[in-house]
Amino acid sequence: MTMLDQYLKDLKLGKKERYSDVVVACYLAHHGANFYCKNKSGRTPLDLIEKENFKKTLNMLFPPTQCVFCEDEVATETFFPCRHLSLCKKCCLPKIPKRCPMCRQNITSKNSLVGPNSSKMEVQMVAGPVGSPQLKEKDLLRVAKRLGRDWWQVAIFLGVDTTKLKIDDESIDAVKQGYLMLYEWYRNCDPETRTHATLRAALEEAECVAAMECLSLDAK
Secondary structure, three states: OOHHHHHHHHHOOOHHHOOOHHHHHHHHHHOOOOOOOOOOOOOOHHHHOOOHHHHHHHHHHOOOOEOOOOOOOEOOEEEEOOOEEEEOOOOOOOOOOOEOOOOOOEOOEEEEEOOOOOOOOOEEEEEOOOOOOEOOHHHHHHHHHHHHHHHHHHHHHHOOOHHHOOOOOOOOOHHHHHHHHHHHHHHHOOHHHOEHHHHHHHHHHOOOHHHHHHHHHHHO
């Protein structure tokens, strides 16, 4: 049984609704989407669901994560690389903590869900290196050599739109394709996220172990 089929069963829906909005919403929530983050109007994605029975079911399947400090507000701050959603806006200091309050792992960056006082309804990335060295172009080449043809997987986790690069061409060898992709990210990302830790997290997500080990050795 696939994940979508399981949600059909949990929501008591027919197979024709396999790709309905509510089933897709469940899939997104399973992968980290937050139903409880308020926009500038004070509304959450859950508020947009008109059918009360679906709303109650989603609330039961994906209850809001409470802040581990105050235990009153919904947690909005996700820390990386551990991915723990643990603090609310009020309890999280403007400067990124050194360690995750849940697992005590070193934090390299955080995702801050935009709240009701913001003018934007989006997920913002706030990052700051915590003892992680800055990347150099030679690091990108070393990683590209280990990536081979798996470079496109890392591109997904780094948020690089490879269609604009026009490098998906057999006339270009895989190492050069990987390097060009990495350099595109390196050139356009926030300088504060241009660290070994940020790239290592993407390599870990893409399960590119050899490239990750190579980067770890370079950092020492």
